[in-house]
Amino acid sequence: MKEGVGTTGLILNEPFLWEKGKKGRMGFSLPNNDVPSSPLVAELLGEGPDFPDLSEVDVVRHYTRLSTWNFGVDSGMYPLGSCTMKYNPKTNERQASLPGLAQAHPLLPTELAQGALKIMFDLQEHLAEITGLPAVSLQPAAGAQGELTGMLLFYAFHMMNKERRTKILIPDTAHGTNPASAALCGFRSVPVASNAQGVLAPDDVEALMDEDTAGIMVTNPNTLGLFEEHIKQISEIVHTKGGLVYADGANMNAVMGMVNMADLGVDVLHLNLHKTFSTPHGGGGPGSGPVCVTKKLEPFLPVPRVMHVKNRYELSYDFPESIGKVHAFYGNFGIQIRAYSYILSMGDQLKTASQLAVLNANYLKESLRDIFHLPYDKPCMHECVFTDKHQQAFKVSTLDIAKRLIDYGFHPPTIYFPLVVQGALMMEPTETESKENLDDFIEALRQIVQEAKDNPELLLQAPIKTKVRRLDETMAARKPCLAG
Amino acid sequence: MKELSELNFPDDVMYSDDHEWTKMENDEAVIGISDYAQDQLGDIVFVELPQVGETFEKGAEFGTVESVKAVSELFLPVGGEIIAVNDALEDTPELVNNEPYTGGWMLRIKLSDKSELDQLMNKSAYLESLKG
Numbered sequence: 001m002k003e004g005v006g007t008t009g010l011i012l013n014e015p016f017l018w019e020k021g022k023k024g025r026m027g028f029s030l031p032n033n034d035v036p037s038s039p040l041v042a043e044l045l046g047e048g049p050d051f052p053d054l055s056e057v058d059v060v061r062h063y064t065r066l067s068t069w070n071f072g073v074d075s076g077m078y079p080l081g082s083c084t085m086k087y088n089p090k091t092n093e094r095q096a097s098l099p100g101l102a103q104a105h106p107l108l109p110t111e112l113a114q115g116a117l118k119i120m121f122d123l124q125e126h127l128a129e130i131t132g133l134p135a136v137s138l139q140p141a142a143g144a145q146g147e148l149t150g151m152l153l154f155y156a157f158h159m160m161n162k163e164r165r166t167k168i169l170i171p172d173t174a175h176g177t178n179p180a181s182a183a184l185c186g187f188r189s190v191p192v193a194s195n196a197q198g199v200l201a202p203d204d205v206e207a208l209m210d211e212d213t214a215g216i217m218v219t220n221p222n223t224l225g226l227f228e229e230h231i232k233q234i235s236e237i238v239h240t241k242g243g244l245v246y247a248d249g250a251n252m253n254a255v256m257g258m259v260n261m262a263d264l265g266v267d268v269l270h271l272n273l274h275k276t277f278s279t280p281h282g283g284g285g286p287g288s289g290p291v292c293v294t295k296k297l298e299p300f301l302p303v304p305r306v307m308h309v310k311n312r313y314e315l316s317y318d319f320p321e322s323i324g325k326v327h328a329f330y331g332n333f334g335i336q337i338r339a340y341s342y343i344l345s346m347g348d349q350l351k352t353a354s355q356l357a358v359l360n361a362n363y364l365k366e367s368l369r370d371i372f373h374l375p376y377d378k379p380c381m382h383e384c385v386f387t388d389k390h391q392q393a394f395k396v397s398t399l400d401i402a403k404r405l406i407d408y409g410f411h412p413p414t415i416y417f418p419l420v421v422q423g424a425l426m427m428e429p430t431e432t433e434s435k436e437n438l439d440d441f442i443e444a445l446r447q448i449v450q451e452a453k454d455n456p457e458l459l460l461q462a463p464i465k466t467k468v469r470r471l472d473e474t475m476a477a478r479k480p481c482l483a484g
Numbered sequence: 485m486k487e488l489s490e491l492n493f494p495d496d497v498m499y500s501d502d503h504e505w506t507k508m509e510n511d512e513a514v515i516g517i518s519d520y521a522q523d524q525l526g527d528i529v530f531v532e533l534p535q536v537g538e539t540f541e542k543g544a545e546f547g548t549v550e551s552v553k554a555v556s557e558l559f560l561p562v563g564g565e566i567i568a569v570n571d572a573l574e575d576t577p578e579l580v581n582n583e584p585y586t587g588g589w590m591l592r593i594k595l596s597d598k599s600e601l602d603q604l605m606n607k608s609a610y611l612e613s614l615k616g
Contacts, residue, residue: 392485416553422524473552477529478577 004444005076006409011467014065021052027059069467071411077437079364081383081414081426082175082223084253084275085282086357091345092278092338101337106329110314117313120306120330123340124290130343130350131249131269132260133292137301139331143250146270146289147181147217149302150246152323153268153293154214155185156300157244160321165214165243171200173222173418175250187214194420198224198376202233209237215244220264221251223418223426224376225361225383235265244268244297252276253430254358254382257351261292268293277339288335302326356431357382360438364427367442371449375421383428385421394452396459398423401448403470404462408444488614491519494585498604500561501613505585506604513562513601515591517549519584520614525551528580531573533590539565542600546591549580562600564593 054062072078078085096102104116124136140146151168158165168187170178172194179189190208195201199222209216216238220228228234235245247261247269253276261269273288274281281287293301303322304315315330346353358381365374365384372386388398402412402425414426429438451458463469497505503521507514522528530550540546542563548555570589573579580588595601605613 397485419554474527474529474578477527477550477552 004408004440006407006444006465008465011068012065014062017054017059017062018050018052020058020062021054023053025053025055025058027054027056071406073432076409076411077429077433077441078411079413079427079429079433079441080411081225081385081417081428082250083281083414084250084272084382084428084430085411086253086275086278086430087432088278088280088338089342089345092341095341096334096337102334104333106333111312114313116333117306117315119337119340120333121308121313123336123343124306126340126343127271127290127292130256131252131271131292132262133266133269134262134295135298135301136290136292137305137326137331138288138290138336139302139325139327140270140289140291141327141332142274142287142289143175143248143270143272144177144181144289145326146272146291147177147246147248148184149289149291149323149326150217150268150270151182151185151187152326153291153297153300154187154244154246156321156323157297158214160300161242163242165212167210167213169205169208169213169216169238171216171218171222172420173198173224174217174219175223175248178217178219178248182217192216194222194224197378198222198226198420199228200230200234202230202237205234206237209241209243211241213238213241213243215246215267217246217248219248219251220259221254221381221383223251224385224421225251225254225380225426225428226376226378227254227381231264239265250275251382253428254354256354257348258354262294266294267297273335273339278342279335279338286332286335288332288339290331304330306330353431354382357429360429360431360433361427363435363438364429364442367438368445371446372425382430383426385418386425386427387421388423388425391449391452392423394456396452396456398425400456400459400462401425401445401452404448404451404459405444406463407465408448410441410444486523488520488611491523492585493519493607493611495607497585498561498601498606499610500559500604502559502561504559504561506561506601507585508601509592511594512567513564513593513595514589515561515593516584516589517558517580518610522581522584522588525549525556526553527551528577531577531580531590533569533573534566536566536569539563539596541596549577558590560591560593561604562593563596565596566591567594568592 073085073087104113120138127136128134140149166188167190168182169192170189171192182189192204192208218228220231222228238245244267245265247266249269249271252271269292270289273279299321300323302325303317303319307314307316361380361382361384365380373389375387398415402415405412417424417426497507499505499518503518505516505518528549528551532548534546540560542560544560545557546560547558569591
């Protein structure tokens with residue numbers, strides 16, 4: 001058997017910076033004072049913040065050591081379902097760190113920020129082309145804020161028609177943020193059960209859709225990794241009753257350049273640039289959740305909007321029906337640059353990326369179906385969902401399998417989600433992984449399943465090779481100790 | 485998770501499809517979740533219960549239980565007015581795991597309609613439904 005990537009090595013301990021500091025150390029030298037001293041204004045005086053005194057090498061070693069305790073997509077495969085943990089190309093970082101962009105002040109007059117505005121305008125155009133929805137706002141800071149923005153657009157649209165609709169339909173395969181975003185906007189969420197095939201049935205939507213319902217929030221493909229094949233019919237049902245269709249774009253990596261969302265009847269879609277468009281994700285920096293809408297909803301988009309008028313780029317607030325601002329300035333601009341860099345680098349290969357993401361997920365599904373229970377046996381999109389049903393006889397669960405994967409050098413998949421599948425293991429390999437990497441991952445899971453039979457204790461104790469062993473999640477939730 | 489044979493299903497309580505149990509004590513019903521339900525949920529870290537004095541219909545959502553895996557809704561097996569809730573669960577939600585039928589009780593209610601009790605299952609009917 002070939003040696004896997006999961007191994008142990010010298011792991012360096014590291015204290016908190018506050019414990020490390022020593023009075024008088026510093027990382028820079030202040031120049032000599034060459035102006036006369038003057039007393040400080042009394043009301044500005046007080047105790048300074050409690051910062052430790054540290055040298056440059058103290059700080060560099062501190063964060064370098066912490067980084068070695070971590071696992072990221074730069075270290076290995078990260079098949080976290082519905083999260084699209086694809087590789088973040090380094091060229092994105094290079095473009096975003098260009099001084100003219102990185103140091104641009106958000107209050108610069110527009111005539112001095114034409115480059116930055118062009119990037120935003122062009123990015124909007126590209127996202128419109130990729131989704132098929134013509135108007136875009138880059139403001140929302142991440143997916144859930146995109147959802148909230150979408151719900152505010154729904155509200156504004158119905159208010160314009162002098163309607164106050166109170167309900168919103170949400171499938172049971174939705175991300176948990178969907179009902180939360182709807183509730184934050186004052187809507188009551190009405191769950192729609194998916195059918196035996198794992199998708200929405202038009203009849204079920206028809207039965208629930210009425211004139212008090214603002215619309216539906218659909219994720220397509222859904223969190224079972226299945227394409228909502230009746231989406232067009234469902235959109236018609238919702239539209240007929242005067243409702244709107246929101247698409248959660250969390251799983252857009254399955255369908256970039258493949259599906260025109262407007263043709264499916266989608267009115268609003270949010271994108272996660274930090275998923276689909278390869279910007280840092282999960283503790284790696286801020287996200288970005290642009291919303292793309294039909295012409296019908298364009299007047300309500302957040303302001304300011306980036307306009308291209310007479311060869312110049314401008315910021316316009318002149319949209320009286322706008323829902324207003326949803327983010328300081330113009331959204332997370334640094335992330336927008338990275339996504340723009342990705343889109344320009346990929347060009348029409350974006351479509352290939354989606355095709356390969358789907359191919360990889362189906363390869364995993366077919367390669368693992370003999371060892372894991374597959375609750376929905378049909379071709380999947382960019383992710384596949386298994387369960388621990390076959391492993392229960394050995395008293396090991398999804399959690400134990402996930403923890404043991406860490407010892408093999410892989411990030412665990414998403415577990416216990418979607419909620420409609422008991423003991424779910426939800427895997428999304430993304431297009432990043434080569435066939436060799438996928439085969440290593442499959443082999444690791446095969447060995448783990450064998451261990452579950454021969455020596456289940458290995459799984460129950462896992463992870464055993466990490467700096468920190470299995471955490472007591474129950475104690476952490478019941479008796480949290482918040483310190484730092 | 486345990487086998488059905490390892491779980492405890494007392495004879496003196498009645499069970500609902502949603503895995504809540506109901507036990508009559510004089511004219512009041514005591515309500516909690518079954519051993520099967522707590523075992524499926526795993527370690528419970530938070531229990532959200534209603535206020536005393538609220539009235540719910542049979543089948544209404546009266547609260548939630550949060551485990552390390554997920555948040556699940558609780559449904560009232562019989563309708564009525566809440567006359568007591570188990571405040572101990574606020575600080576020690578693990579009672580639901582450790583003593584689902586005793587220290588882990590959730591509500592005490594005054595029944596709106598006693599005939600609703602007839603729709604609940606006894607131990608053997610509940611066990612049958614779990615075997616599915």
